[in-house]
Amino acid sequence: MCLELDRKSVWKSVDEDGYKEIMAYGERYKNFLNVAKNERESVDFIVEQAKKNGFISLSKALENGVKKEIKFTIMKKINQWYYS
DSSP, X not given: OOOOOOOOOGGGTOOXXXXXXXXXXXXXXXXXXXXXXXXXXXHHHHHHHHHHTTOEEHHHHHHHOOOSSOOEEEXXXXXXXXXX
């Protein structure tokens, strides 16, 4: 019985598509870090991305009539709620 740890590199088990996906994720994260240098900038960036991805403010949702089983994202610091 061998109790020695066999260290395997994750890079050897990832195919070309997986590698590209990992690298793309890293680039998006680096972009976030460059844009969002503090809490205020982070919130602004996240709200902008949420709007680009179909989220709207709770006040707008209430104007249009809120439907059942809607996912809300609550942002307490800026007192706005977003849902998709």
